[in-house]
Structures are given as structure tokens and as C-alpha cells.
Amino acid sequence: MGRGVAYSTTEAAHLLNVRAEGMSAWAGEANHFANRFAAEGGTPRGFAQRRFFAVYLGEMLSDAVATGRIELAEATAVSAVRDGAGWRIGFEDGRSFEARALVLAVGNQEPEGLGAFAGVGRRFVRNPWGDDARAAVADLAEGGRPALIVGTGLTMVDLVLSLDAAGYQGRIVALSRRGLIPRAHADFDAAPTEKNELPDGLRSMFRWLRRRSAEVGWRAAVDSLRPYSHHLWQSLTLDEQRRFLRHARPWWDVHRHRIAPEVAATVAAMIGAGRLEIVAGKIALASETPAGVEVEYRRRGSTGSRTETFAYVFNCTGPLHSVTRSKDPLLRSLLDAGQVRPDRLGIGVDVDGTCRAGEHLWAMGPLTKGRYWEIIAVPDIREQAAAVAEDIARELGK
Numbered sequence: 001m002g003r004g005v006a007y008s009t010t011e012a013a014h015l016l017n018v019r020a021e022g023m024s025a026w027a028g029e030a031n032h033f034a035n036r037f038a039a040e041g042g043t044p045r046g047f048a049q050r051r052f053f054a055v056y057l058g059e060m061l062s063d064a065v066a067t068g069r070i071e072l073a074e075a076t077a078v079s080a081v082r083d084g085a086g087w088r089i090g091f092e093d094g095r096s097f098e099a100r101a102l103v104l105a106v107g108n109q110e111p112e113g114l115g116a117f118a119g120v121g122r123r124f125v126r127n128p129w130g131d132d133a134r135a136a137v138a139d140l141a142e143g144g145r146p147a148l149i150v151g152t153g154l155t156m157v158d159l160v161l162s163l164d165a166a167g168y169q170g171r172i173v174a175l176s177r178r179g180l181i182p183r184a185h186a187d188f189d190a191a192p193t194e195k196n197e198l199p200d201g202l203r204s205m206f207r208w209l210r211r212r213s214a215e216v217g218w219r220a221a222v223d224s225l226r227p228y229s230h231h232l233w234q235s236l237t238l239d240e241q242r243r244f245l246r247h248a249r250p251w252w253d254v255h256r257h258r259i260a261p262e263v264a265a266t267v268a269a270m271i272g273a274g275r276l277e278i279v280a281g282k283i284a285l286a287s288e289t290p291a292g293v294e295v296e297y298r299r300r301g302s303t304g305s306r307t308e309t310f311a312y313v314f315n316c317t318g319p320l321h322s323v324t325r326s327k328d329p330l331l332r333s334l335l336d337a338g339q340v341r342p343d344r345l346g347i348g349v350d351v352d353g354t355c356r357a358g359e360h361l362w363a364m365g366p367l368t369k370g371r372y373w374e375i376i377a378v379p380d381i382r383e384q385a386a387a388v389a390e391d392i393a394r395e396l397g398k
């Protein structure tokens, strides 16, 4: 309970991508996690294992349950309908639950398939976080045959670490349009920015970032925008937000969502040893053959193509990007009934400034990225959680 995709990993190699000092679950108690990590010998600037963060979350959840004010139900919610002034939530096992308020905190949505691999069976692993992916990693570790990863972001890094930890010595090709991979955390002197110095509009934001990076280093420049990220995102026009998602996002993601230095070192060593090749390019064709998945891909800027056979292809392009295609039954039921609407970009659900998606209905976390964009990691979500809790108390206390 409470672990989600991110913290249910059992692998030691999977580290948090935020320093311990940034991972407190509580808004206003900055050192809460760092202190817990210190009790295990960790340092505030260190990167804990994600499975340890799960222990931390579990401890707080147990404390909350022990108060008697929280009841956990192990079930999949499949429907939510308005019932008088509240909600009736239906569970997959036939039970139901009545509530005055409903909060959607369903996290990231599973990725869809990739068009080029529509004709490929089990050798195409659509969901890199599921059991199929774990079975494929074990199979690869045994046979050592080549693997293709589509996507070169944080999910690719996770999978590469899993393969390495499983003892896989074969060749991995990781491919994305631009071939950008997450940059490493490193110490730097912070260079805070005043609100009146902020860039205005998408074009000037990237000009500003280039100039500021030259002055104070790119890490300090990117991080100086963090306190204003919601304001900046909301000040962009719809067209600018779309252009950001289409063109600037890969660049932003690799600089903003950085990986622990030790993880970066493992990835670099694997690249250096020829075990991992990062390719900027496009898949042209893919088909299943008795030998595996035959993939023709084109490198960016090259006219020719290359064809290789891989034992498995993993979809590491990240969470589903279009909320209307979500398969989450609860979300589906609410969308289909018009109780929640997609946001104007279609990447999450439409919420107002207090995260309300409807009457007595709140949404949090990645579901609200259309409004906030930077709302997928703990440092942002904990602030949102505190604000939503206060708003619910205000509303229900009426």
C-alpha cells in the first residue's frame, strides 16, 4: 500500500532521483526523510534506495492507520457516481463505499503500445514496470541476447540498471528521437532568481536559460526556476505549452529530472564498455521473426537504415501522455460520464486552482500536470497534498 510504481521496486540499484533532503513527505518538515535516512547511515545529500523510501512511506501509513482515522481497502476502484451530496465508489470485487469527498491520486497511467510493434507478441514489452518486464529481464540475463529499449529517459535508466544487476552482459540499444539521456546531479552553488527577473514566454525562457547557464552553470539556472515553475507554465499560451511538449520537453526533462551520480557512473561505464548504445533515431519497421524482433531503424541525420534482431523490445517512452486513452477503470468511468474533463492539453484532468476536478472531487499528482506541469515528484506533490487536505477540510467543514 502506498508504494505506487515508483517505490514498489525491490531492486537495490533503483535509487531516488532526488536527494534525501528533498524527499520529505511532509510539507513544512524539510528534514523528515533525511532524518529517517540518517538513522540508516545515509546523508542528507545522498540518494536513498527507492525501496527504502517505500519503508519510510509504509511507516507513516501504519502510524496513520493506528490512529483509527484511516482505513485501507485493498481493491481496485472501477466506478464513481454522484450520490446525493457525495460519491459512491464501486470496487472490482463488488463492494462499494460512500464518501462525501473523492480524491483522485491514481498516479501515472500505464504506457500504450507503440505503433511500429503492433504485430509483435510477447517480445514487445509494453509496460516496463510490470511482471512481463521482470520476466524478460530474467530471460535476457540468462541468454545474453541483444535488447532494444525505445525511449532514453529515466525509465530506460531503470531498466538498464535492472539488466546490469541481473548480470546481463549483452548489447543494449536505447533509441529516442534525440538520443538525450538524463544528466547527473552534482554539487553547485545555487543562484536564486527574483520573480521580476523571470523570462516571459517560451522563446525567451530558453534564451534566458542559455544566458543564465553561461553565467551560473546549467544546474543552477534550471533549478532557479523551480520555485516559479507553476507560475511559468501557467503564463504560457496554449500554443506555447503545446510547442514545449512537442519540442522542448526532452531537453527540459534530462536537465531537470537528474539522476544520482552513482547511477550516471554505471550508465557511463556501460556505454564505455560498449554494452549500451544510445541512438538518436527513429524506428522504421519492426516484425517478429523466429529469431526475435527484427527492427529497422534510422539514425537522426542519416539517410540509410540499419536492421538488427533483438530478443526483446521494451517500451520506455514513459507514462501515458493522453488521459483520454487511460485504461484505469475509475478514471474511465468518470471521463465517460463527463464527471471529469481532460485538461486543455489532454495530458491530465481539468482542475481549478484548488485542484478541484468537480463537486467534492479533487485530483492530485501526475493527473494534474496539465495545470501545473511540474507536479510529478515528491517535492511538488507534498505541497499539493497539504493544500488539498486543507481545502477538503474547509469544504466538508461547512
Ligand SMILES: Cc1cc2nc3c(=O)[nH]c(=O)nc-3n(C[C@H](O)[C@H](O)[C@H](O)COP(=O)(O)OP(=O)(O)OC[C@H]3O[C@@H](n4cnc5c(N)ncnc54)[C@H](O)[C@@H]3O)c2cc1C
Pocket (backbone or CB within 6 Å): 002, 003, 004, 005, 006, 007, 015, 016, 017, 018, 075, 076, 077, 078, 105, 106, 107, 108, 158, 328, 329, 330, 331, 364, 365, 366, 376, 377, 378, 379, 381
Ligand atoms: C520509476 C519511477 C521512479 C520515480 N522516482 C522518483 C523519485 O526518485 N523521486 C520523486 O520525487 N519522484 C519519483 N517518481 C515520481 C513518482 O511518480 C512520485 O514520486 C509519486 O510516486 C507519485 O505519487 P502518486 O501517489 O501520485 O502516484 P503513485 O505513486 O503512482 O500511486 C498511485 C496509486 O494509485 C493506485 N491506483 C491507480 N488506479 C487505481 C484504481 N482504479 N483503484 C485503486 N487504486 C488505484 C495505484 O495502484 C497506486 O498505488 C518516480 C516515478 C517513477 C514511475
